[in-house]
Amino acid sequence: MIKLKNGFLGERALVLPPAVIEDMERSPLLTALHITDIGYYPRAEHHYRQRTTPINQFVFIYCVEGKGWFRLSDQKPQPIGSNQCFVLPANTPHAYGANEDDPWSIYWIHFKGCLAEAYAASLRSPMNVKPNIYSRINGRIQLFEEIYHTLELGYSKGNLLYACSAFHHFLGTICYQQEYRNAIQKDFIGDPVEQAIHFMKENLEKKLTINELAKYTGYSISHFTSLFKERTGYSPVNYFNQLKIQHACYLLNFTDIKINQVCFKIGIEDCYYFSRLFTKIMGISPTEYKKQAKG
Structure with a gap:
């Protein structure tokens, strides 16, 4: 087996x-x-990591799509699914990897510090981070990107202080998930279109079907599609694609993510299809857009 x-x-x-x-x-x-x-790591096929010699860092893993597993010492493997996260303890032999049939996409961070154990204690068992009408998953992912981009700019004292301060917040959005959601709770109850748009934004890295969107709102496919188009002027699929490209523009504008990496961040594995879709919606290719002066 490939590892x-x-x-x-x-x-x-x-x-x-x-x-x-x-x-x-x-x-x-x-x-x-x-x-x-x-x-x-997006769609990390054949991903496998084993450490028989322990490391002195905690390992945070957030699975946003697909499936995987982890194992501590000689314990049985613990399965991990989409929208789950966990922390592997420091100084403990462990192994983890992607599911062979449905490989995971993961955000991961190794961390240390005198407060590390306190944060890790809440995530010893897998925690669900499921989308709902009050979730803020996309905001959490944006925060990760902010941390990553800050460190990518270099290891100045200011960059390190900001990135690690933001990491406190990032862990807080997970450990105190309900409080994080309550902080800017919006009333989407009873509005299927707003619920669907929120659900789309929370799942930009995935491939949502019209059936999944309709099921989420509790309406039939035909009724939901008709209502959505009446309210927005677009079909749900077209609207979702627009949101994906909107997010791609943000990544191209404000991060150093390469174009062939951006497509994975919006749930498109085919870079050529991404380029065609981007050009269709924005009128220019992703390469031309990145070069274009903004503001």
């Missing part, structure tokens, strides 16, 4: 230098909680 640690199409990863980590451990602010490694 890969990395090298997945569309992947991104940063490993902070040992000297930078040592400086963070000496900082009064950063010693509490700091990132050592961070990355994103």
